[in-house]
Amino acid sequence: xxxxxxxxxxxxxxxxxxxxxxxxxxxxxxxxxxxxxxxxxxxxxxxxxxxxxxxxxxxxxxxxxxxxxxxxxxxxxxxxxxxxxxxxxxxxxxxxxxxxxxxxxxxxxxxxxxxxxxxxxxxxxxxxxxxxxxxxxxxxxxxxxxxxxx
Numbered sequence: 001x002x003x004x005x006x007x008x009x010x011x012x013x014x015x016x017x018x019x020x021x022x023x024x025x026x027x028x029x030x031x032x033x034x035x036x037x038x039x040x041x042x043x044x045x046x047x048x049x050x051x052x053x054x055x056x057x058x059x060x061x062x063x064x065x066x067x068x069x070x071x072x073x074x075x076x077x078x079x080x081x082x083x084x085x086x087x088x089x090x091x092x093x094x095x096x097x098x099x100x101x102x103x104x105x106x107x108x109x110x111x112x113x114x115x116x117x118x119x120x121x122x123x124x125x126x127x128x129x130x131x132x133x134x135x136x137x138x139x140x141x142x143x144x145x146x147x148x149x150x
Contacts, residue, residue: 001084003091006048006060013057014050015039021059021074028107029130042072049091051075051084061088063095070102070138089118093138100138105130112136 006014015036023031046062059075070092075084093100104111106125115136116122124135 001058001087002052003049003087004052006043006050010048010050010057010060011039014048014060017057017060017076018042018074020077024077025108025110026105026130046071047095049088051088053079053082053084058082059084059088061092063092065095068096068098068100070100073102085114086118089115096138096140099140102136102138103128103133104136106132106134 015038018039019034019036022029022034043060043062045064047065049061049063050057051059051061056079057076058079060072061070061074062072063069064071070089073085073088073092075088100120102115102120103126104115105128106112112122112134115138118138120136120138122134123137126133126135
């Protein structure tokens with residue numbers, strides 16, 4: 001598996017991946033208004049990492065560098081369970097210069113378990129237009145101790 005920086009040639013495929021992954025994982029939300037172009041707004045101003053597995057773009061992660069904030073991590077449903085998310089998460093965590101943060105929808109129990117397995121801790125809860133979310137933190141000490149690789 002290769003983790004690399006986003007290039008413009010990735011955009012059409014990652015648009016499709018983002019839409020498919022949301023429809024697959026966020027089943028409790030109505031996705032009728034979701035569009036391919038939603039991806040463009042999500043990654044604006046972010047460092048985007050792309051995972052390639054066997055020549056296929058299998059997922060992406062978007063990080064707001066100045067905030068050490070993991071804004072998005074999506075894996076193509078056809079590639080879930082193959083370590084793509086773990087590899088993207090490890091690469092994103094390497095970009096952090098202090099405690100990392102992310103927000104995960106509370107109903108996305110699989111994602112919450114995934115992040116906790118990789119050393120993230122629940123800190124607080126809040127509300128968004130998509131429902132309740134959990135604010136999670138990843139201290140750099142977790143990366144240094146090896147707990148980040150779960």
